[in-house]
Amino acid sequence: MRESDDVAVGLGYDVSVIRPEVRAQDVRLRGEGFAAGRLAAIRKALRTLHTLELMAQTIYKFQLTRRRDEVNRQLVAAMCNEMGHYQDFQVKLYEYGFGPSRLRWAFWLVGFVFGFGSRALGRKAIFRTGVWVEAKAVRHYAELLEAIDWDDDTRKVIEKNQADEAGHIRRWQELLATA
Numbered sequence: 569m570r571e572s573d574d575v576a577v578g579l580g581y582d583v584s585v586i587r588p589e590v591r592a593q594d595v596r597l598r599g600e601g602f603a604a605g606r607l608a609a610i611r612k613a614l615r616t617l618h619t620l621e622l623m624a625q626t627i628y629k630f631q632l633t634r635r636r637d638e639v640n641r642q643l644v645a646a647m648c649n650e651m652g653h654y655q656d657f658q659v660k661l662y663e664y665g666f667g668p669s670r671l672r673w674a675f676w677l678v679g680f681v682f683g684f685g686s687r688a689l690g691r692k693a694i695f696r697t698g699v700w701v702e703a704k705a706v707r708h709y710a711e712l713l714e715a716i717d718w719d720d721d722t723r724k725v726i727e728k729n730q731a732d733e734a735g736h737i738r739r740w741q742e743l744l745a746t747a
């Protein structure tokens with residue numbers, strides 16, 4: 569990821585908040601009056617984001633070991649953050665009257681392979697996997713923010729989550745530099 573991308577992503581979002589507050593009244597039925605094409609694009613994108621977040625949380629879950637150290641603390645924080653992202657997109661899917669992708673188990677499997685595989689290869693592999701996956705996520709988020717006519721609430725959620733992914737890249741790069 570280039571430095572310029574990093575700076576452009578997530579302005580105004582506090583990435584130290586790893587589980588933002590959601591109030592009951594924030595949950596709303598969405599999509600009323602939207603054109604069919606717009607709804608179809610939103611459904612496809614939300615399913616993609618939801619499955620990718622399942623992969624992300626699974627990677628971190630399987631990178632964790634029982635060691636009581638700073639790396640594991642950071643991995644738990646990242647996992648918590650990804651679980652929130654997963655929840656965000658699941659809520660948005662159902663607010664629109666859609667459901668998750670039936671193929672999402674395949675992304676769990678990819679997450680398991682990446683997570684467990686990198687853990688076996690050691691700390692540097694863990695950080696490199698994190699940087700690689702998160703950089704792909706940030707680009708994916710940018711494409712979907714650009715291509716889709718989101719409702720304002722959902723757009724804010726996506727922007728915050730993209731900022732979080734950029735924060736993860738910075739975290740793993742810092743740890744990689746000292747590993």
Ligand SMILES: [Fe+2]
Nearest residue numbers: 621624650653
């Ligand atoms: Fe995420």
Ligand SMILES: [Fe+2]
Nearest residue numbers: 702732733736
């Ligand atoms: Fe992330």
